[in-house]
Amino acid sequence: MSTLTRVRMAYARIDAVDRPEVWIDLRPQAEVEAEASAIDARLAAGEPLPLAGKLFAAKGNIDVEGLPTTAGCPAYAYHPETDAPVIARLRNAGAIVLGTTNLDQFATGLVGTRSPYGPVRNAHDPTRISGGSSSGSATAVALGIVDFALGTDTAGSGRVPAAFNGIVGLKPTRGLVPTTGVVPACASLDCVTVFARTLPEAEQALAHMSSPPDRDLPPLPQRAPGPWRVAVPPLDQLGELDPGWAQAYEAAVAQLRSAGVSVRTLDLTPFTEAAAMLYQGAFVAERYTAVGAFVDKLLPEGGEAAASLDPTVAGIITRARDIPAHQLYADQERLAALRTHALAELADADALLLPTAPGHPTLAEVAADPLGANARLGRFTNSTNLFDLAAVAVPAGEVNGLPFGVMLIGPAFTDERLATMARLLQPEARLTVVGAHLSGQPLNPQLLALGARLERTTTTAPVYRLHALATTPPKPGLVHVGATGTGGAAIEAEVWRLPAEGLGRFLAALPRPMTLGRVELADGTHVPGFLCEPAALEGADDITTYGGWRAFLNDRS
Incomplete structure (x- = not known):
């Protein structure tokens, strides 16, 4: 698929999902299409991109040349006159930034609602929060608009x-990404x-964002031979969880x-005690250092400018101004002991x-208890x-129809090690598609939203016939007709990889007359894919001679 086609699909997806609160500033489509055409031309000329x-997409506190940096205010x-280095590195590798995304103002919060641009609703349930402060970036990915997004x-x-x-x-080791x-x-x-x-997509982006470490590398903990070793706390140390989350x-x-991972228990107390210190102790004073003078100047002026300050964020920042220095030294000493x-x-x-x-x-x-709800969310992440x-x-699966997630935390500079272990929590499935879910087709965003990535383009074995079904949107029906020589043909197909849990969600919503079966490919392998109930073929045109759905659509147009 060309970069230009991908851009057009993304803007169509933006219109389709109708989530304006995701974005602070979106680049004009014509401008992005011109950049995409240039990328395609550079590829055609043999340039490695x-x-x-x-x-x-980039969180709205990261500089993107040509767009204002608002930090949510x-x-x-x-x-900015130039891209932030992290943006420039991605663009130099051929990626295209669509715009800047909404966030908890001044990156102060974990809820995604503290913004004059509006609360960012969750991608799966619009009555729930998206999480913050990188709310718009995460939601743009989950909705299938962009391939990846930057947060902080x-x-x-x-x-x-x-x-x-x-x-x-x-979340890389501090200093790996400028x-x-x-x-x-x-x-x-x-x-x-x-x-x-998906993890591979995230790792690929991170590899282009990273720099050599900005500090001396400490010696990594030496691993004794054997399986991965993961520590877990006793359940009673996790505190109150939502229903079903402990089981998940x-x-x-x-x-x-x-x-095959070796699992042992650890005492979570130092982690949770340090987490409480981030906002309840003196470390929050650094937030005043960042934007406190601006907030102090704006508040007395009143008017529209002051009204753009989120009251919860402004309160956190202004209260941090008066924290005494001796408390910071005491907290630093306590934090060192906890670490x-x-x-x-x-x-x-x-x-x-x-x-x-x-x-x-x-x-x-969150609206009823903005500070309490936010504090609860940082119990495991703040430290x-x-x-x-x-x-x-x-x-890591679902609870009551909503995503549930876990995280692996390890010493500085063990980023690759953590990603390798995380793959053990991400079983993948494969899916063969031949019609409306092909790249560039109307239903392809359904796959993208589930974390699918294209593995390869191929054909089926020559044992199928393809029919144009009377559905909305139009889609074909693939039917197995027997061995070579009995009227079957090879049909263009794509094989996609996606999280196994995502495939389960996808199939639960699969409408008739589509069914899931084993599709034989040209290399003799069998991969799950979409087939069609025979009853749906009555009155449907046989389009096998076109060799695939795209060729049929191109001829008809």
Whole structure:
């Protein structure tokens, strides 16, 4: 598929999902199409562009040349003259940025509702929060608009939205990805993160975003030979979880065990005590350092500019102004002790497995208790950057029809190790498509929204016939007719890979007359794919001679 076609599909998807609150500024389609055409021309000329055809979005506190950087506050907006280095690196590799996304103002929050641009609704249930502060970025990925998106993570903002939207969130070791050109929340803790529907997509983007470490590499913990070792806390240390979440977490632990991982217990106390310190202690003063002078100047002026400040965010920042210096020194001493305790608890473990969040509140619940709901969400994420750890958040099934996620946390610079272990929680399935779910076709976004990625284009074995069904949107019916020589033909097909859990959701909603069966491919392998009930063929045109659905549509047009 050309980059230009992918861009047109993305803008059509934006119109179809009708989620204006996802975006702060969207680039004009004509401008993006021109950039896409240039990318296609460079590819045709043989230029290596490893991210060509990939579309992404950037959180609204990251500089994108040509768009204002607002950090979620219109009165704060400035116009950067250049892309932030992380944006420039992705564009140099051929990726195209569509626009900047909504966020909890000044990246202060884990809810995704603290914005004058409106609360970002969850991709799966619009009555629930998307999670913040990187709310728009995560939702743009989950809705199938972009291939990946950039967020930031100080207290969990690159992981909580991933969990709530059923996608992957990579929070790298601090310093691996430059934060130049990023409006700081807490500069000493901030990380630029990446969301994607699958781990390979997230890892590919992160590889192009990263730099050599900005500090001396500490010696990595030496692993004794043997299986991966993952630490888990006793269930009673997790505190109150939403109904069904403890069972979902235990299922993730069981899945690791079944994959051969050695699981042992640890004391979670130092992690949860440090998490409480991030907002309740003196460390929140760094948020005042970032934007406090701006907020102090704006509030007395009143008017429209002051009205663009989110009251919850403004309250957090202004209260941080008066924290005494001696409290910061005391908190630093306490944090150092907690970190020593936490690392001792991890000891020879390769990672700690936790639920990404303790629950998924509704918009109404957050509105009723904005501070309490937000504090609860950071129970497992707040300590990660305080302890200088790396993390990866991945989907781990569903609870009551909504995504449930877990995260693996490990020492600094063990990012690749964490991603390798996370793959054990991400079983994949394969699916063969021949019609409306092909790349560029109307139903392809359904696959993309489930985290699917194209494995290859091929043909079926010559044992099928293809019919044009009278459905909306139009789609073909593939029917097995027997061995070679009995009227069958090879039909163009695509094989997609997607999370096994996503395939289950997809098939549960599969409408008649479509069925799932084993499709024989040209190389003799059999892959699950869409077939058609024979009764639906009555009156349908046989279009086998075209060799595929695309060829039929092209001829008809």
